[in-house]
Amino acid sequence: MANHSKLLVGALLCLFAGVSHAQAPGEAAIASPHPQATAAGREILQQGGNAFDAAIAVSAALAVVEPYGSGLGGGGFYLLRQAGEPVRYQFLDARERAPQKARADLYLKDGKLQPGLSINGPLAAAIPGVPAALVELAEHYGKLPLKNSLAPAIRLANQGFAVDRVYRERAIARLAALRDDPESARLFLHDGEVPAEGAVLRQPELAATLTQLGNQGRAGFYTGPVAKALVKGVQAAGGIWSLQDLADYKVATRAPLRFALVNQRELISAPPPSAGGVALAQSLGMLQQLPWREADPVQRVHYVIESLRRAYRDRGLLGDPDYVSNPVAQLLAPDYLKSLVTSFDPRQATPSAGLPPAPPWREGNHTTHFAILDEQGNAVAATLSVNLPFGSAFSAPGTGVVLNNEMDDFAADPNGSNSYGLAASPANAVAGGKRPLSSMSPSFIESPTQFAAFGTPGGSRIPSMVLLSMLQYLDGKPVSTWPAVPRYHHQYLPDVVEYEPGAFTQKQIDDLRLRGYPLKQTSRPYGNQQVLFWHKDTAKVEAASDPRGLGVSEVFRTAQ
Ligand code: DON
Numbered sequence: 312m313a314n315h316s317k318l319l320v321g322a323l324l325c326l327f328a329g330v331s332h333a334q335a336p337g338e339a340a341i342a343s344p345h346p347q348a349t350a351a352g353r354e355i356l357q358q359g360g361n362a363f364d365a366a367i368a369v370s371a372a373l374a375v376v377e378p379y380g381s382g383l384g385g386g387g388f389y390l391l392r393q394a395g396e397p398v399r400y401q402f403l404d405a406r407e408r409a410p411q412k413a414r415a416d417l418y419l420k421d422g423k424l425q426p427g428l429s430i431n432g433p434l435a436a437a438i439p440g441v442p443a444a445l446v447e448l449a450e451h452y453g454k455l456p457l458k459n460s461l462a463p464a465i466r467l468a469n470q471g472f473a474v475d476r477v478y479r480e481r482a483i484a485r486l487a488a489l490r491d492d493p494e495s496a497r498l499f500l501h502d503g504e505v506p507a508e509g510a511v512l513r514q515p516e517l518a519a520t521l522t523q524l525g526n527q528g529r530a531g532f533y534t535g536p537v538a539k540a541l542v543k544g545v546q547a548a549g550g551i552w553s554l555q556d557l558a559d560y561k562v563a564t565r566a567p568l569r570f571a572l573v574n575q576r577e578l579i580s581a582p583p584p585s586a587g588g589v590a591l592a593q594s595l596g597m598l599q600q601l602p603w604r605e606a607d608p609v610q611r612v613h614y615v616i617e618s619l620r621r622a623y624r625d626r627g628l629l630g631d632p633d634y635v636s637n638p639v640a641q642l643l644a645p646d647y648l649k650s651l652v653t654s655f656d657p658r659q660a661t662p663s664a665g666l667p668p669a670p671p672w673r674e675g676n677h678t679t680h681f682a683i684l685d686e687q688g689n690a691v692a693a694t695l696s697v698n699l700p701f702g703s704a705f706s707a708p709g710t711g712v713v714l715n716n717e718m719d720d721f722a723a724d725p726n727g728s729n730s731y732g733l734a735a736s737p738a739n740a741v742a743g744g745k746r747p748l749s750s751m752s753p754s755f756i757e758s759p760t761q762f763a764a765f766g767t768p769g770g771s772r773i774p775s776m777v778l779l780s781m782l783q784y785l786d787g788k789p790v791s792t793w794p795a796v797p798r799y800h801h802q803y804l805p806d807v808v809e810y811e812p813g814a815f816t817q818k819q820i821d822d823l824r825l826r827g828y829p830l831k832q833t834s835r836p837y838g839n840q841q842v843l844f845w846h847k848d849t850a851k852v853e854a855a856s857d858p859r860g861l862g863v864s865e866v867f868r869t870a871q
Contacts, residue, residue, distance in 0.1 A: 334847065335394065335688045340854040341365065342841035342864035343681035344380075347472060348372040349863045351463035352683055355455065357869050362689040363391065363452035364460045367445050369681050370695060371464030371521060374441070375514060376472045378499065379481035379700040380679035380768065383520060383532065384707075384714040386440035387695030388581050390567060390753040391452065392762070394688035400579050400755070403447060404563040404746070405440030405695075407717040411559075411743035412551040413437075415725065417718075418741075424724035431488045433550025435703040435716035437747065441695060442524055442532040443562045450528070458525030465521045468711070471513035474506045477861055481677055481700035482506075488704035494544075495706045495713060517711030533557045537710055544707030545714070559744070563633070568592060570643060572756070573599050576785075580754035581694075583637045586626040587752025590774040593622040595781065596648040601655075604786055609822045612815075615782070616801045616808055616828065617661060619775050621651045623803035625669045630738030631746040637738075660827035663806040677701075678768030680753065682843045684852060686869060690843070692753035692764040694773070699730060720747035731771035734804050752777050756784065760848045765793070767840035767857070772809075775800040776838045784844070794840035794857035811836045 339356050343349045351372035352365040360368070366389065374382035381387060386407035393399040418428045429435050449457035482489065482505040489495045490503055498514065506512060523531035531537060538557045545552040568588035570578040572595060580588030597618040603611050629637050641647060654661065678696035696717065697703075703716040722735030729735070731750075739748040750773040753766040763784050767776045780793040788796075797814035801807070807829045815823070820830060839860040844853045856862030 334850065335686055336684060336845045336852050337686055337850050338852040338866050338868055339686050340684045340843050340852045340864065340866045341369065341681070342843055342854040342856050342862065343369050343373070344679055344839050344841060344856065344860050344862040345373060345376045346861065346863040347376050347467060348681065349865055351467070353865065353867065354463050355460050356685060358455065358459070360455045360460060361453060361687065362683045362685040362691050363448045364455045365683045365685070366691040366693055367448050367453065367457065367460035368463050369683065370441060370445060370693065371461050372467055373679050373681070373695065375464050375468045375517065377478075377679055378713055379478065379485070379697075380677045381441065381695035381697055382713060383442050383517070383524070384436070384439050384702060384712040385695060385697035386437070386715065386717060387444065387693060388585060388749070388751050388753055389444060389448065389691055389693045390579065390581065390755065392688070392690040392755060393452070400567045402565045402567040402582060403444050404565050404584065405444035406584055406746040406749060407437030407440050407715055408560060409437050409718065409721070409741055409743055409745050409747070410552045410556045412553070413718070413741050413743050415740045415742065418723040424727060429719040429721075429723040430699065430716050430730065431491065431704055433545040433548045433552070433703060433705045433714060435718050436545065436550065436552070436705065436714035437717045438552065438556050438560045439715065440560065440562060443529060443560055445524065446528045447562045457528060461521050461525040465518045465525070468514040468518035468521060471511040474508055474510045474512055475861055476508060479505050479508060485699070485701045485704055489701060492705050494708045495701065495704050498706055498711065498713070499701065514711050516709060520710050520712060533560055540709045541707045541712070544710070548705060565632070568639065570596065574758065576756055576758040578754065578756055581752050582632070583629050583639065583748070584631045584746040585749045585751055586629045587750050587774045587777070588754065589629060589639055589642055590619075590622040590626065591752060591754060591778055591781070592643050593625065593648065593651070594618040594774070594778050596643065597621065597652050598782075600649065600652045603782070609819050612799065612819070612823065613658070613826060615778070616799070617655050619778070619801045620661065620663060620803050621654070621666070622774070623801070624663070624666060626748075626803075627669050627734060627736035628738060630736070630748055634742060634745045635738045658826060662827070663803050678751065678770070680766040680768055680839065680841050682764040682766065682841050682854070684764070684843050684845060688845075690755070690762070690764060692755060692766045694751035694753045694766050694768065696751060696768070717747055720749060732805055733771050733802065750774060754781075756781060760846070762845040762847060764843040765840065767838045769838040771802050772798070772800045772837060775802070776840060780840055780842060790842060790844045790853040790855045793842045794855050798836070798838060807831050809833050
């Protein structure tokens with residue numbers, strides 16, 4: 312090799328070594344929405360488990376202490392970072408699937424939506440994915456046996472946990488539906504009332520189901536006695552699940568959505584059937600063409616809202632990639648993002664009704680989130696859900712499992728909108744075996760010197776919340792502010808800016824009104840973001856939990 316080309320190779324290798332930053336953080340971190348879940352994850356890391364084993368422990372503990380948010384009866388997305396050379400990213404899609412008998416008109420009678428059917432009771436429930444994800448994590452990513460990683464949750468379910476403020480809020484919100492289902496009332500209420508704060512809630516049936524899962528893997532939930540009890544309970548109450556639906560359920564391992572940002576950063580996020588990653592990439596793709604960082608606060612809000620408006624408009628094109636073709640590449644193309652920015656008015660709101668409909672390329676309140684980093688640099692960001700608090704509020708007798716109402720994330724009413732006011736779209740029509748479109752957006756931003764993880768529950772507001780946290784990060788703000796930052800939201804339709812109490816000053820509200828923004832304050836703060844930050848160059852790790860919730864984040868070294 313000629314000398315100059317040797318030099319070139321050397322320089323390239325140096326550059327590559329600089330970029331790869333294979334070093335490990337040397338510290339572990341967990342940010343989860345519940346102290347008992349953080350403790351469960353820590354216990355498993357201390358036992359020699361990796362981030363993926365700890366993700367099993369945290370998911371299962373959350374199923375016990377946040378039965379309103381996620382659980383074995385629900386689904387979710389796990390975004391994984393596997394340390395190594397090169398680093399690998401995976402996206403485990405454990406979204407629920409519609410049972411085979413589901414049709415586009417499942418919730419209609421004479422063309423009219425039957426209110427409540429996609430919300431309460433077993434007809435609202437799709438086939439759960441979380442149990443399959445836990446098995447997948449243990450078999451393909453973890454170091455410990457599944458049963459080991461489930462042990463803290465089993466203990467917690469048997470011994471009980473103290474009912475907290477958030478449990479009470481969620482149960483009060485769903486009290487009528489919980490009372491309507493005798494098994495849910497037995498499991499989650501005391502004498503038909505929401506248990507007092509501090510009352511101990513034991514869940515021996517859930518402990519037994521978790522034990523079966525730990526001992527038998529998939530067969531412990533998707534075939535065998537638990538599956539039989541689930542199907543029997545669902546059918547007896549008017550649902551349409553079959554044993555075959557359960558036996559057929561599989562986690563889909565998908566390539567994460569990846570989008571290059573400026574300054575050697577990359578967004579790694581949720582691909583369809585989440586609409587969240589696309590919305591984040593589009594919003595960041597628009598914002599990075601604009602001087603948002605230097606803008607005054609109102610002008611910055613203007614840029615963010617106009618980006619969100621356009622990104623949420625395009626949501627209507629997306630659906631389950633196993634059923635529809637998603638125009639992701641077109642939606643993220645530089646020329647397209649440039650054309651979206653060109654349509655911004657520099658000062659005034661663009662009425663959503665004035666925007667052309669999404670381009671025709673296609674032919675055809677509750678949830679949870681946590682993040683884990685281990686000392687080797689393996690990481691997980693996971694958003695898990697049963698959809699609304701306590702899902703369908705239907706529990707299959709004897710299983711301890713409350714079923715999701717994720718079917719409402721489909722376009723249950725093809726001419727209307729769902730619980731989050733999201734407009735219906737043909738790509739998201741109900742079909743047997745299909746996964747409903749989601750907003751859940753577990754995400755990383757990684758560069759040669761930094762790694763950051765984001766995510767939150769919150770239905771249609773998830774992508775806007777994650778975006779606001781990412782902007783804090785990109786603006787160099789302290790990690791504690793990423794989840795704390797005051798929130799506002801726009802989702803194209805309805806054409807209104809929602810904002811948390813206190814998010815804007817009166818002057819900002821007046822200025823935004825003058826720009827043509829209809830504004831609506833939310834009744835209370837929303838979201839529950841959990842974030843991590845690893846400075847690869849200094850090996851410093853930070854984590855933060857949303858001050859709105861009960862979450863606990865920890866950075867620690869294990870004895871390993
Ligand atoms: O997948 C979705 O988009 C919804 N099922 C998430 C629901 C949710 O985050 C409710 N949280 N408060």
